[in-house]
Amino acid sequence: MQQGEIAKIVDQVIRERRSVRGFLPTTISSEVILEILDVAARAPSGTNTQPWQAIVVTGAKKEDLSRELVETALDPARDADHSQEYSYYPDRWIPPYIDRRRKVGYDLYGLLGIEKGDKEAMERQFARNYTFFGAPVGLFFTIDRVMGQGSWLDYGMFLQNVMIAAKARGLDTCPQAAFCKYHRIIARHLEITPERMLVCGMALGYEDTSLVENSLRTERESAANFTRFID
């Protein structure tokens, strides 16, 4: 294949990947899941440490876990018992990040017809995270606690590869930090040992194109606006 054609295909897969929040129940074989994880593991990592570990949850185990997570998320008394293990977001928000965060929220809730201030509807939509938005496959990713900050950088590359390899096979994903708050429940259901930390979850499946939330398209700053050339 010519270089130009390769670039076109790779760019297209990268551009077409997006977070999907509504899936068809169509199942995915373990072989395909392993193929995706195998190619994703070609991600670089400092001194080839490969700090990733994946758990694939399907069927009744996934249903059980989802049930407890949704119940917990929607019950303030039970929810109060849980907290994040690592801070994904800054303690103090500043522009332009806060503006971008708000925009994606307004856009998603806008598509769903959820009015600003309708906390209950927002919480219900957020709780859909815990059923993997209907995806047949739930992925969880863990890291050994001894690993340093650099390994989290490696992890991000691996996760992007998972999403790109899935997209190249006609599958969609949603990376999900929403699970992190309930790491104790997840550890109990999936027998995650204490020396490992939950990095995030991820929904994997075929997009339900009939759902309005999947028409969300997020924006990006152009490279010229975040890049400086120094000669």
Ligand SMILES: Cc1cc2nc3c(=O)[nH]c(=O)nc-3n(C[C@H](O)[C@H](O)[C@H](O)COP(=O)(O)O)c2cc1C
């Ligand atoms: C590590 C990570 C965690 C995320 N967690 C969630 C989540 O819990 N729920 C969700 O709906 N989207 C989640 N997202 C998706 C982001 O909202 C999304 O990537 C961003 O808005 C850009 O949109 P796009 O992925 O469609 O390009 C997460 C993304 C990343 C990279």
